[in-house]
Amino acid sequence: MTTITGIRIRMARMTTIDDLHLVQWLSPAFPIGSFAYSQGLETAIVDGEVRDAASLADWVGNVLVHGSGRADAILLAAARRPDADLTRLSDLALAYATSAERATEMQEQGRAFLAQIRPITGRDLPDMPLAVAVGAATAGLSVPTEGVLALWLHGLAAQLVQAGVRFIPLGQSAGQAILSGLATDIVALAQEAAGLGPEDIGATTIGADLAAMRHETLNVRIFRS
Amino acid sequence: MLHCPDLSLPVAERSHGRASVAIDRRAGRNRLTDLAQRGSGKAFLPRVAGDVPQVVFLNTSGGLTDGDRIAYDLQVGPGASVQSTTQTAERAYAGRGAPARAEVNITVGAGATVDWLPQETILFEDAWLDRETRVTLAPDAACLMAEAVVLGRRAMGEAPRAARLTDRRMVLREGRPLWAEAIRITPDWLHRASSPALLGQARAFAVIALIAPGAETAVSRLRAVPVLAGATVAVSGWDGRCILRLAASDGWPMKIQMARMVRTLGRCVPRVWQVTGDET
Numbered sequence: 006m007t008t009i010t011g012i013r014i015r016m017a018r019m020t021t022i023d024d025l026h027l028v029q030w031l032s033p034a035f036p037i038g039s040f041a042y043s044q045g046l047e048t049a050i051v052d053g054e055v056r057d058a059a060s061l062a063d064w065v066g067n068v069l070v071h072g073s074g075r076a077d078a079i080l081l082a083a084a085r086r087p088d089a090d091l092t093r094l095s096d097l098a099l100a101y102a103t104s105a106e107r108a109t110e111m112q113e114q115g116r117a118f119l120a121q122i123r124p125i126t127g128r129d130l131p132d133m134p135l136a137v138a139v140g141a142a143t144a145g146l147s148v149p150t151e152g153v154l155a156l157w158l159h160g161l162a163a164q165l166v167q168a169g170v171r172f173i174p175l176g177q178s179a180g181q182a183i184l185s186g187l188a189t190d191i192v193a194l195a196q197e198a199a200g201l202g203p204e205d206i207g208a209t210t211i212g213a214d215l216a217a218m219r220h221e222t223l224n225v226r227i228f229r230s
Numbered sequence: 231m232l233h234c235p236d237l238s239l240p241v242a243e244r245s246h247g248r249a250s251v252a253i254d255r256r257a258g259r260n261r262l263t264d265l266a267q268r269g270s271g272k273a274f275l276p277r278v279a280g281d282v283p284q285v286v287f288l289n290t291s292g293g294l295t296d297g298d299r300i301a302y303d304l305q306v307g308p309g310a311s312v313q314s315t316t317q318t319a320e321r322a323y324a325g326r327g328a329p330a331r332a333e334v335n336i337t338v339g340a341g342a343t344v345d346w347l348p349q350e351t352i353l354f355e356d357a358w359l360d361r362e363t364r365v366t367l368a369p370d371a372a373c374l375m376a377e378a379v380v381l382g383r384r385a386m387g388e389a390p391r392a393a394r395l396t397d398r399r400m401v402l403r404e405g406r407p408l409w410a411e412a413i414r415i416t417p418d419w420l421h422r423a424s425s426p427a428l429l430g431q432a433r434a435f436a437v438i439a440l441i442a443p444g445a446e447t448a449v450s451r452l453r454a455v456p457v458l459a460g461a462t463v464a465v466s467g468w469d470g471r472c473i474l475r476l477a478a479s480d481g482w483p484m485k486i487q488m489a490r491m492v493r494t495l496g497r498c499v500p501r502v503w504q505v506t507g508d509e510t
Contacts, residue, residue, distance in 0.1 A: 049427070054426040060426070063425050063426075068427055071414070071422070072427065093407075100400065100401075100407035100408055100409050100410040101412070103466075104473070105468035109468075206398075206412045207396060207412045207414020208411075208412060209414050210427050210428055211432070211475065212425070212426045212427045212429060212430050212477070213427040214464075214475055215463075215464045215476075217466075218465060218466040218473070219464045222453070
């Protein structure tokens with residue numbers, strides 16, 4: 006064992022600890038209630054627009070790449086920067102909310118996320134919408150922004166795919182196949198969004214936005230958005 | 231195709247324009263207090279019934295292409311009310327070298343109200359338009375915005391595949407973003423557009439945003455408005471916002487539907503919209 010190897014091991018271990026924090030905070034088991042939200046997917050399933058594995062994969066992929074996934078990834082990346090104006094970014098996140106339920110979703114999840122993060126990190130972060138909160142919390146971790154975004158987007162994809170699997174319903178293996186198939190889009194978007202700023206936000210999921218708004222008037226609702 | 235640029239020209243002359251209008255409340259009336267016009271940017275105030283003036287902006291170049299620039303400014307003084315629109319649909323034509331840029335800046339003073347109801351933007355094949363609309367509200371000011379985008383002219387069998395549009399709009403109150411939307415259409419988006427999460431079978435889409443204290447109370451009235459065949463409408467309201475989105479098979483049912491919504495909100499529909507005849 007040379008000294009150089011020793012240093013390598015130590016560096017690797019430090020990185021691994023931050024990596025583990027990141028995985029923990031962005032895990033579906035982190036108690037922020039993601040499973041309760043479908044971002045309008047429930048409406049699309051009720052309407053029959055999403056009804057099988059292919060249409061679910063298509064819906065989730067488009068929401069990620071052209072909708073809330075991209076917009077939130079950009080806000081998250083901006084919130085990780087050392088000079089981030091978190092109040093401004095929180096205002097922006099709420100301004101870009103496409104419906105009342107979406108606004109509630111990002112605020113309640115942000116609150117729940119930070120309620121866990123504060124005692125873990127000892128940082129006194131004010132309440133923020135989820136994407137901004139995740140950016141601010143992970144700014145203290147030495148992990149690359151692309152990695153944070155990829156995990157975040159993967160979590161969003163898993164949340165929506167799970168909602169579809171439960172509500173269409175589909176088999177678990179169909180859900181896992183969809184999630185695996187989204188990996189290329191997720192990594193490409195994470196790499197792109199890591200270098201973008203709020204002025205690059207663009208979200209053009211007209212159908213998903215309509216569905217998220219019409220969710221408010223569904224007669225029976227399982228999800229909260 | 232009267233206004234279509236001749237792309238065979240080696241160097242086309244770029245159009246630049248800016249029109250600026252100020253309306254102020256003076257002696258109990260809304261009055262034009264400033265008007266400046268430059269290049270292809272024009273503004274005029276047609277005679278209207280009632281006291282709310284109508285400001286009609288116009289881009290005399292007839293459309294936006296390669297590197298064109300157009301800007302409209304509207305300043306609404308404290309307590310004033312004004313409705314503003316554009317003379318015709320905004321045509322975004324092919325732009326290959328550089329995006330055309332359009333800019334709309336509206337400032338609204340304390341207790342003032344503005345309706346910004348421009349006509350639809352039509353995206354032609356290879357269009358490349360970058361537009362930014364910014365409305366800055368004083369604490370108790372209100373605004374109603376309506377914006378519509380149509381992909382090509384369906385009657386002509388047009389369906390753009392390589393057009394690009396970034397269309398950002400933001401309403402700020404005392405400098406803080408309150409409502410924002412950023413449309414971003416790329417060739418990849420157009421390729422996927424028939425996905426139900428994007429546009430499905432629709433070719434046109436619009437948003438109507440009422441940003442005012444208590445705006446959410448308008449939601450139930452808008453939800454009760456009959457919806458035309460070929461259109462899908464949804465409404466949501468929260469925290470001083472009432473947002474309506476619609477998707478439609480083409481620009482025409484969409485415009486009639488938008489006019490119904492604008493009337494339901496207690497506004498006049500600008501005459502230049504030419505939707506008289508549907509008084510539902």
